[in-house]
Amino acid sequence: MPVKPLHISGKLSHVESSIFTLMSALAQKHQALNLSQGFPDFEVDPVLIELVHQNMKAGHNQYAPMAGVPELRQAIVDFTQDLYGAQYHPDKEITITAGATQGIATAIATTIREGDEVILFSPAYDCYMPMIELNGGTPITVKLEHPNYSIDWNQVKRVVNHRTKMIIINTPHNPSGSVLTQDDLNALAEIVENSNILLLADEVYEHIIFNGAQHLSIRSHEVLKQRAFVMGSLGKSLHVTGWKTGYCLAPEPLMKEFQKVHQYQVFCTNKPVQLALAEYLNTTDLRAIGGFYEQKQKVFEKALASTGFKALPTYGSYFQLADYSSVSTQDDMTFAHELTVKHGVAAIPVSPFYRFPTDHKVLRFCFAKNEETLEKAGALLAKLG
Numbered sequence: 001m002p003v004k005p006l007h008i009s010g011k012l013s014h015v016e017s018s019i020f021t022l023m024s025a026l027a028q029k030h031q032a033l034n035l036s037q038g039f040p041d042f043e044v045d046p047v048l049i050e051l052v053h054q055n056m057k058a059g060h061n062q063y064a065p066m067a068g069v070p071e072l073r074q075a076i077v078d079f080t081q082d083l084y085g086a087q088y089h090p091d092k093e094i095t096i097t098a099g100a101t102q103g104i105a106t107a108i109a110t111t112i113r114e115g116d117e118v119i120l121f122s123p124a125y126d127c128y129m130p131m132i133e134l135n136g137g138t139p140i141t142v143k144l145e146h147p148n149y150s151i152d153w154n155q156v157k158r159v160v161n162h163r164t165k166m167i168i169i170n171t172p173h174n175p176s177g178s179v180l181t182q183d184d185l186n187a188l189a190e191i192v193e194n195s196n197i198l199l200l201a202d203e204v205y206e207h208i209i210f211n212g213a214q215h216l217s218i219r220s221h222e223v224l225k226q227r228a229f230v231m232g233s234l235g236k237s238l239h240v241t242g243w244k245t246g247y248c249l250a251p252e253p254l255m256k257e258f259q260k261v262h263q264y265q266v267f268c269t270n271k272p273v274q275l276a277l278a279e280y281l282n283t284t285d286l287r288a289i290g291g292f293y294e295q296k297q298k299v300f301e302k303a304l305a306s307t308g309f310k311a312l313p314t315y316g317s318y319f320q321l322a323d324y325s326s327v328s329t330q331d332d333m334t335f336a337h338e339l340t341v342k343h344g345v346a347a348i349p350v351s352p353f354y355r356f357p358t359d360h361k362v363l364r365f366c367f368a369k370n371e372e373t374l375e376k377a378g379a380l381l382a383k384l385g
């Protein structure tokens with residue numbers, strides 16, 4: 001008797017492969033310069049590699065404590081105090097996560113129930129919406145204003161209601177590189193102050209800040225801090241995205257609930273990596289990371305200046321948006337495909353970051369690459385006219 005095929009109905013069966021996976025695969029197939037997915041193409045500091053090795057050799061190869069090793073929790077709490085003047089208790093208000101992605105998923109799973117509304121801003125990084133929906137929540141998207149990608153707080157006020165459970169903030173912003181200002185933080189505080197609305201602050205690019213901007217963390221504002229899960233990514237900050245190590249900071253009552261979910265999702269993350277990152281953080285000048293990336297941004301912006309692409313302003317993250325409307329009238333998906341296949345440069349179209357069709361004819365380029373790669377990409381783009 002033939003085996004009857006299973007009928008499988010996954011909760012995210014409507015979701016396709018992400019645009020990052022698609023464009024990276026296309027770049028590989030056509031051997032294009034890959035400025036699409038957000039990861040560095042340069043070497044990791046050998047000191048950091050050696051620290052992981054040493055910790056493995058020293059026998060730190062079994063489970064870490066559920067919240068993360070104390071050394072790493074302390075190092076993050078220390079830089080949070082130093083950079084943002086914000087205090088968190090290292091034993092009660094921080095958890096080390098498997099990248100910020102897991103922290104975001106856990107914070108949403110911890111708090112969002114059927115019928116809850118979650119406000120997010122589009123274009124948005126791709127992991128927020130599916131997690132809201134998986135947990136029965138309803139995403140409410142507010143569009144950032146093109147081309148500055150700033151927030152119209154009056155629009156936010158209009159969509160807030162008694163079902164609003166959470167607002168998701170991402171600064172510095174992927175894909176645009178825009179950053180929140182003090183006025184933005186104040187406007188947000190005014191909206192949430194007398195409510196039970198929670199905040200999820202995705203600050204994975206907190207140290208990648210340049211062009212005269214300052215990273216204003218949600219944790220630096222008392223009203224916002226009190227209700228916020230703040231996510232960071234050591235993978236992003238220290239050029240080791242493949243190590244998938246991030247953190248979540250939150251006041252004790254929120255963190256207590258977060259850890260109840262975290263313990264069943266992952267229990268804990270990679271111990272030798274955590275110990276190595278703790279030692280490394282204690283001797284690293286995090287303020288220097290912005291300058292390191294500013295240099296790359298300048299090289300790429302200069303390379304774009306001799307092409308038909310127009311660089312939009314960027315202040316943080318390692319992304320550069322570029323308007324291609326004087327080079328092509330194609331929609332951004334078609335153009336990004338053609339750019340990869342015919343012209344040898346892979347970038348990410350911005351329309352998939354929107355919930356509803358929006359095509360401003362801009363592509364996102366990742367400049368976390370060797371300067372030679374960025375200059376080569378510029379030379380190839382210049383050929384388009």
Ligand SMILES: Cc1ncc(COP(=O)(O)O)c(C=O)c1O
Binds near residue numbers: 101236
């Ligand atoms: C805005 C944003 N949040 C979260 C993440 C994921 O961070 P991690 O690699 O630490 O999971 C990314 C990665 O690209 C991102 O751009």
